[in-house]
Amino acid sequence: MEPWTDIKAKLFADPVLSVKEDTVNYKGHPIHYRQGVSSTVDQVRGTLLFLHGQSFKSQTWHDLGTLHFMANAGYNAVAIDLPGYGKTESFSYGGQAPFLLGVKEALGLKDTPVIIISPSMSGGFSIPLLFSNPEAFKGYLPVAPVNTASHTHKEYSAVKIPTCIVYGENDKGLGVASFRDLSNIPNKQVHVLSGAGHAAYMNSPGEFHQILLNFSEKLFS
Template sequence: MDLQSWDSIKQTSKNNEDITVSNGKVIINNRSIFHRVVVNENIPQCDRQGNILLLHAGCYSSQTWLDHGTMHVMANRGFRTAAIDMPGYGETGGVKMDTGDPIDFMKSLIQVLGIPYPIIVSPSRSGDLTIPLIIECPELVRGYVPVSPHSTDKYSAERYRGNQTNALITYGENDTEAGRVAVANLKNLPNHTAEEFLGAGHHPYMDNPGQWHQLLLNFINSLPQ
């Protein structure tokens, strides 16, 4: 999908009057967390495709996914699509990444937002939350889309090799050294697909949104229900 095609799909989805955007705050691990949820109200619950949770890098927030069109496009395809501002970012106050135990935080977040068995998109800093979850509780996640996440070095190659999580690993040709280490660690996951984006940096979903979102859609379509 080229940029022009992505822009067209994004605009069509944003113009769909059946798509609603709600936001608010929920209490997770005694922290008040800002969230957004986008759904297509014209798609019955029984016909929806599942749940997507979008986390963000340290230089962004949930607003990024809203402005970028990702939330609308996924909602238009039948997914309940949620995004949060992690502690210390966007509309969530407090100390940056002060979540308490990351696994407890993620379990509570999934439950409170009503997005069981989600596909999780996790760039950069958000790996501090998602890597422990997929390693320790892989049964809670339908699919994992890491984008050079932090914290991959907290687990051994053996732990990754023994993990059956379905993963789409995306990274930029010009990513940071830390990002490349993360990719190398994640490639130990047996059920992964990896894609390098030529000319892209640490955030390929920003540098090449058309291609990145096409890969995301292809990956989602390949996942078991």
């Protein structure tokens, strides 16, 4: 595979690809987001919603080249700043699952099942939604998310959402713990990224993006 740095350089230099920034309103609060755009795509193949970990923000997915990469592949790739991160101010939003569902609706995706990519801290938002509103998901791609222990293995065994579990080989904490719980989801695939740590997508970007693309193509074929 071509080095990710080279792939990313080509994507960033491609004049048909760009990332737009905007906000949507959630109960009177502006939620900042970034969206990958390709001027040559008339109809997107599907939508991906990117969350982020505690040390990151939507800009992480921009800087990594993810939004360009998925837009280039024909997808609507949207990354949001969760409350208190990036350009979204901190505010009292109530439950995490209702917040995520409300933002999805504010983005014009109310009745659109999406693939939700959820690393680390953002599991506090995505895991509850997995159980309260499974219809919101086309698929789920967790990367060592928190909050998996809030549900039982029996509950996970009833989840029908196609799931792509990703974690780093060297993530002996959350990576292993979250996998132990999420592995009870029947319709799953598992990818352990060699030599990667907790933020596995940062350590092994080439492998991560190929996994993401393959999962998206399978679900939106």
